[in-house]
Amino acid sequence: MQTFNTIKLAQQLLFAKVNKAKILVDATAGNGKDSLFLAQNSPIDAIIWSFDVQQTAILNTKELLSKYSLDDKVKLIIDSHENIDQHINGKIDVAMFNLGYLPNAQHQITTQYQSTIAALQKILGSLSIGGVISIIAYSGHQEGYLENKAVQERLRSLPSNIFTVGCWSMINHSNNPPILYIVEKMRGEAYESATPH
Template sequence: MKDIFSNVIELAKKICKAKLTEGDRAVDCTMGNGNDTAFLSSLVGKDGRVYAFDIQEQALVNTSKKLQELNFLDRAVLICDGHETIEKYIKEPVRVFLFNLGYLPKGDHSITTQKETTLQAVQKCLNLLEPDGIILLVIYPGHDNGKAEQEALVRYSSTLDQKNYNVARICLTNQVNNPPELLCVEKVLPR
């Protein structure tokens, strides 16, 4: 069996697999090159829907190509806008929100997610999150904007009412060079 905690991205995917079933709604809040959008599309099936956000046109081009190759284009809605505008596009409950923060791999590293807009997006996601749904944030504290996002997200999530949310922070404390972290916010089922 592969190490469970060796990679927080793989851990986030395992959580997605546990949470998502055919017909569910999911959101890739940081589309990038489409890997997470394609992964989520495979989990929600032909009756599900994945909304994917990115501010860079190249991300939409790359993702569209990937989804077309996998025959998943009809399962996804690709949106060229910031994730902080989520409420303009989504009006239904969502099971999983996935953020893979930072910058577009193989893209312009000066264009990164920002703590202000990421916090706005998370707050709006909480309003759309269905009971037992989850927000997964892969955070990269190895660059200045990533460190600022990490601090702001940890501070904000620690204020969420424990009667309504379970919050977990997973960081690989024995790894060097500021490894990525996973922050999970799960909406508690009503009692």
């Protein structure tokens, strides 16, 4: 049991932004909890885009949303989040990533750092002023370790005159607890979203 639930913390930190957002993204649909949070707490005319490569995840998300009569508010996309620019035009106000593998499913199928960084780059380039991104990373397995390292390096290099980046983790736990990153776009200067080489 974790005293601080990282997913709930991310939702609390994003809550005020979600209340006013028009375009929102759940970059990793999973079992639909972030999609439900976004749908329940955003304006009635907001649109949520929810991505996952696994059919099971999309079906689980649809089932959860239907339970709350919110399935019409969310566009469920069976595709990698790295192709987000093929689906969304316009500025993104809120985006959430919950990396790793789908709970209660095959652990061999997990998010990959290459596609995660590509998706993050595209969202950073489309983020509205005042827009926010939350990323929950898990470093307890090999791909998760690589993914967290890549995410941290990318976020650390963001220009501080445009973005503010925070990081939260439990520092006295030895079981590789999740790490939460929050990114906010503070100013409207142009940001080159191409992946650096």
